[in-house]
Amino acid sequence: xxxxxxxxxxxxxxxxxxxxxxxxxxxxxxxxxxxxxxxxxxxxxxxxxxxxxxxxxxxxxxxxxxxxxxxxxxxxxxxxxxxxxxxxxxxxxxxxxxxxxxxxxxxxxxxx
Amino acid sequence: xxxxxxxxxxxxxxxxxxxxxxxxxxxxxxxxxxxxxxxxxxxxxxxxxxxxxxxxxxxxxxxxxxxxxxxxxxxxxxxxxxxxxxxxxxxxxxxxxxxxxxxxxxxxxxxxxxxxxxxxxxxxxxxxxxxxxxxxxxxxxxxxxxxxxxxxxxxxxxxxxxxxxxxxxxxxxxxxxxxxxxxxxxxxxxxxxxxxxxxxxxxxxxxxxxxxxx
Numbered sequence: 001x002x003x004x005x006x007x008x009x010x011x012x013x014x015x016x017x018x019x020x021x022x023x024x025x026x027x028x029x030x031x032x033x034x035x036x037x038x039x040x041x042x043x044x045x046x047x048x049x050x051x052x053x054x055x056x057x058x059x060x061x062x063x064x065x066x067x068x069x070x071x072x073x074x075x076x077x078x079x080x081x082x083x084x085x086x087x088x089x090x091x092x093x094x095x096x097x098x099x100x101x102x103x104x105x106x107x108x109x110x111x112x
Numbered sequence: 113x114x115x116x117x118x119x120x121x122x123x124x125x126x127x128x129x130x131x132x133x134x135x136x137x138x139x140x141x142x143x144x145x146x147x148x149x150x151x152x153x154x155x156x157x158x159x160x161x162x163x164x165x166x167x168x169x170x171x172x173x174x175x176x177x178x179x180x181x182x183x184x185x186x187x188x189x190x191x192x193x194x195x196x197x198x199x200x201x202x203x204x205x206x207x208x209x210x211x212x213x214x215x216x217x218x219x220x221x222x223x224x225x226x227x228x229x230x231x232x233x234x235x236x237x238x239x240x241x242x243x244x245x246x247x248x249x250x251x252x253x254x255x256x257x258x259x260x261x262x263x264x265x266x267x268x269x270x271x272x273x274x275x276x277x278x279x280x281x282x283x284x285x286x287x288x289x290x291x292x293x294x295x296x297x298x299x300x301x302x303x304x305x306x307x308x309x310x311x312x313x314x315x316x317x318x319x320x321x322x323x324x325x326x
Contacts, residue, residue, distance in 0.1 A: 016231025016282065020255035023267045027245040033141040038243070039165035040148050042210065043157050052285040056233050072234075072249060074140040080147055090150055098146040106137050 012064040013056070034073040041076060050083050058083045168208070169243070174313035176207055177240040177290060181316065182308035184217075185295040195219060198290060202240055209239045218281060219292040220318070225272045227265070227280045227318035228289040229257040235283035237290045241313055248317065258282060268319040291318040298325040 010018075030038070044050040050058070058079030059067065067075060084090040137145070151157045180202055184191040194201040198215030209215070215237055218226035230236065231254050236244040247253050257264050261278045265271070272278060281289045293315045299307060302325075314320045 013232050015251055015255045016229075017259045018255045020252040023247055023252045023256070023264060024250075025245070025247050025268070026250065027247065030243065033137070033144055035166060035169060036148070036162065037144045038169060039162050040144065040157075042165045042168075043161045044151075045210070046161070047157060049151075049156060056285070059233070070140070072246075073144075074138075077140045077144045077147070081143060084147065089154075089156070090147070094150060095143075095146055098150055099142050102142050102145045102149070103137070106142070110136060 011060055012067055013060050030073075037073040037076055040080070044080070049087075049089065050080060054083055055079055172238060172240070172242040174241050174311075174316065175308070176202075176205070176242075177237070177313070177316045178308040178311035179205060180207075180240060180290075181292055181311045182304045184292055185307055186304050191219075191292075194292070207239050212286070213239075214287050215239070215290060216281075216287060217290050217292050218279070218318075220294045220321075222276070222294075224277050224279055225318065225321075226289075226291045227257060227261050227278060228283060228291060229254060229280060230283040231255070231258055232282075232284075235285055235288055237288040237316075240290055241316060245313070265319060268314065270320050291316050293318075293322045296322050296324040 059075045184194050194217050198217040234249040258280050261280050310322050315322045
């Protein structure tokens with residue numbers, strides 16, 4: 001099978017049965033923002049704004065390079081933004097403005 | 113060289129080291145806060161719902177699953193109900209589910225050992241176990257559990273006799289699994305509470321067995 005044929009048949013997250021490293025029994029308690037991100041995902045699902053399947057596809061759509069570099073909940077946040085843009089619920093510009101505002105607010109809180 | 117520095121054409125599913133909580137917020141943390149606040153401003157979601165969901169997340173721990181398992185060990189009728197419809201039986205304990213997810217309980221026997229995995233992402237019986245450990249969401253477990261379960265089990269220190277069949281169940285967003293481990297010998301006089309204390313998260317995923325009592 002050619003390498004492109006393999007890529008076509010397997011999406012980046014479709015890894016069942018592939019060779020992989022030894023299992024390292026890693027775990028970490030969720031950071032507060034990660035837990036909030038999880039709560040946000042659940043609430044978005046309840047309201048049918050983004051369901052679990054849309055979220056999974058949104059993460060896959062980030063592509064394998066980003067998927068490899070982002071942490072689990074970073075992928076979720078990035079996927080939410082893209083999906084909400086796609087659905088016309090958020091506009092990229094309003095998110096950018098909000099992020100600047102949030103960042104300033106957080107820096108002021110840290111300076112206190 | 114940091115293994116993450118080279119470009120790859122394959123998904124690495126293990127998380128890089130997380131940043132400490134007291135540092136300045138990361139780009140993605142700011143993004144999460146911003147998305148949430150914008151959706152609240154648009155009245156699509158409410159802060160109360162997020163708060164409530166945070167409490168729900170905190171309330172879900174493997175202790176819930178352990179209670180279910182202990183009850184199934186002492187009460188044959190409950191065990192039958194649990195195996196017939198995992199969700200309905202768990203709801204008897206006041207455990208709440210979300211959307212219309214099914215819970216299928218897989219019973220370990222002298223002939224069959226069950227193992228659960230989600231090869232595509234990280235589907236997990238969250239209502240009864242809480243959130244999955246990082247290794248469950250990482251590539252090695254997801255990739256290998258369906259192909260070489262005995263080798264995977266060995267890495268958890270678990271040796272299942274050759275004449276016992278190993279069944280691996282691959283979860284989906286609509287179909288979650290929970291392993292009902294075998295009750296260890298020497299626990300005939302245990303109370304339900306003492307039994308529940310023996311049941312661990314990993315035993316309910318199926319990567320270990322519940323240890324016999326010495």
